[in-house]
Amino acid sequence: MxxxxxxxxxxxxxxxxxxxxxxxxxxxxxxxxxxxxxxxxxxxxxxxxxxxxxxxxxxxxxxxxxxxxxxxxxxxxxxxxxxxxxxxxxxxxxxxxxxxxxxxxTGMFHERLDPPDRSWVPPVVSVLGDDAVRPVEGGVRATxxxxxxxxxxxxxxxxxxxxxxxxxxxxxxxxxxxxxxxxxxxxxxxxxxxxxxxxxxxxAPVRGQVMVFANGDGGEDGPRLIGWTVDSDDPTAMTYVFPREDEIVVGGTAEAGSWDETPDQATAEAILSRAEALVPELKELPILGHGAGLRPTxxxxxxxxxxxxxxxxxxxxxxxxxxxxxxxxxxxxxxxxxxxxxxxxxxxxxx
Missing domain, CATH: 3.40.50.720 (NAD(P)-binding Rossmann-like Domain)
Incomplete structure (x- = not known):
């Protein structure tokens, strides 16, 4: 058959x-x-x-x-x-x-805790090798x-x-x-x-708010960012800057229990202040928009x-x-x- x-x-x-x-x-x-x-x-x-x-x-x-x-x-x-x-x-x-x-x-994780939380490192090293994570002053660089x-x-x-x-x-x-x-x-x-x-x-939801910047071209349109930056050891004031090709996502917040999906002006100003202190080049780039979402935690x-x-x-x-x-x-x-x-x-x- x-x-x-x-x-x-x-x-x-x-x-x-x-x-x-x-x-x-x-x-x-x-x-x-x-x-x-x-x-x-x-x-x-x-x-x-x-x-x-x-x-x-x-x-x-x-x-x-x-x-x-x-x-x-x-x-x-x-x-x-x-x-x-x-x-x-x-x-x-x-x-x-x-x-x-x-x-x-490649980018930078800023570390403020003593000892720092590097629980994420073993799976990265197991796949990408030891060179993927490199301790530097103030944190680690990772690819x-x-x-x-x-x-x-x-x-x-x-x-x-x-x-x-x-x-x-x-x-x-x-x-x-x-x-x-x-x-x-x-x-x-x-x-x-x-x-x-x-x-x-x-x-339950954990609310996150972000800003989106235009990424420059390294010339008249402003600096071009490639490397990312994260400073998340303080969960009430976390900051991250993630450059893509044409835009840069900047955050953020971690508001447990909030169902509000509307961007808040005061929150945006606080994010902007922290992000510009971390990555001063953002001051030279235009803001394209704001967003907020609920992480399903x-x-x-x-x-x-x-x-x-x-x-x-x-x-x-x-x-x-x-x-x-x-x-x-x-x-x-x-x-x-x-x-x-x-x-x-x-x-x-x-x-």
């Missing part, structure tokens, strides 16, 4: 932020029939406001996926460097313009993946579509809404994740199968300020959990 291939399992991913899209991509690459259901696209999620340096900020309980995530981002940055952007056919399925969505950038958020989300969305992922733009009010249309569900809905699973008091990241439902349900939320950082490691683990539940799966890939 001729051999037959197993019927693809139907997996619904709830949420179109960076966690949901990464999970959808890897699930599709692993052979599942994937549909993303969300009430808005990635450009309207908190992921779009992310500073997006690879760094496990407020990522308690996610140690198991840190190294996986870093390896995937380094893989992506290496792939970007290999694309010949002068040849329109080279890498056309991966990059839609001449700016890679991920670049390896890490910098994610160009808007380009990255567009690339990730395109990658999902090329992998066969379907999208439905609607609000899921109950997992019962998906009965009969899926063999497994992945809940990657950020702050709404706990609500969809019947309530989760451990998940939890005591520990929830990444597990949830019992009590008629079909397998995988929780993947509570990543706090490290959603981009942990996204690929989370996706790999979700593929494993779905595979264990429905019998299909394997590691995804960056095609």
């Amino acid at each position: 001729p051999s037959t291939s197993p019927t693809p399992s139907r997996v619904t991913v709830i949420g179109a932020g960076v966690i949901g899209l990464s999970c959808a991509h890897d699930l599709a690459e692993a052979g599942h029939e994937v549909t993303v259901v969300a009430d808005h696209g990635p450009g309207d999620t908190v992921s779009a406001l992310a500073g997006a340096l690879w760094f496990p900020y407020r990522a308690e309980g996610a140690e198991a996926v840190l190294e996986r995530s870093l390896r995937r981002f380094v893989e992506l940055a290496t792939l970007a460097e290999s694309v010949d952007t002068d040849d329109p056919s080279a890498g056309a399925d991966d990059f839609t313009d001449d700016v890679p969505p991920v670049q390896m950038r 890490l993946p910098m994610i160009m958020t808007s380009r990255y989300l567009a690339w990730l969305m395109d990658s999902c579509r090329m992998s066969g992922v379907a999208f439905q733009w609607r609000t899921v009010t109950s997992l019962d809404d998906l009965s009969g249309s899926a063999d497994a569900v992945v809940v990657a809905g950020g702050l709404r994740g706990g609500e969809l699973l019947g309530g989760d008091d451990a998940v 939890r005591e520990t990241v929830r990444l597990e199968r949830v019992d009590g439902y008629a079909l397998p349900v995988i929780a993947a939320y509570g990543h706090g300020g490290a959603g981009v950082t942990l996204s690929w490691g989370t996706a790999e683990r979700v593929v494993e959990l779905v595979g264990e539940a429905v019998g299909v799966g394997g590691r995804g890939g960056l095609s």
Whole structure:
């Protein structure tokens, strides 16, 4: 008798932020029939406001996926460097313009604690080697993946579509809404994740506010910034400066329990004062805009199968300020959990 291939399992991913899209991509690459259901696209999620340096900020309980995530981002940055952007056919399925969505950038972590918190160093060294983190006066210099958020989300969305992922733009009010249309569900809905699973008091917002500056050209348009800077040892007055190609994201705040998504003028002035003291070149660059978002923070990241439902349900939320950082490691683990539940799966890939 001729051999037959197993019927693809139907997996619904709830949420179109960076966690949901990464999970959808890897699930599709692993052979599942994937549909993303969300009430808005990635450009309207908190992921779009992310500073997006690879760094496990407020990522308690996610140690198991840190190294996986870093390896995937380094893989992506290496792939970007290999694309010949002068040849329109080279890498056309991966990059839609001449700016890679991920670049390896060097910057400075200012340290004020004694002893400093360097719990993030081991996974970095294990993947990138000892030279990736270098102690200097006042802190450490490190070379890490910098994610160009808007380009990255567009690339990730395109990658999902090329992998066969379907999208439905609607609000899921109950997992019962998906009965009969899926063999497994992945809940990657950020702050709404706990609500969809019947309530989760451990998940709560931590408000972050940012400013966006234009990046200069090194000439008439002002200085061009490349290296990043972070000073986060005081959580009530954290400061970071993340230069991208055309813009610079400057933050920020960490206001636990606040649901306010409107930028505050006094907060913006405080951020500006701290940032200009840290990076004086910002005084020569124009401000393009302001933003505020709610990090979906939890005591520990929830990444597990949830019992009590008629079909397998995988929780993947509570990543706090490290959603981009942990996204690929989370996706790999979700593929494993779905595979264990429905019998299909394997590691995804960056095609």
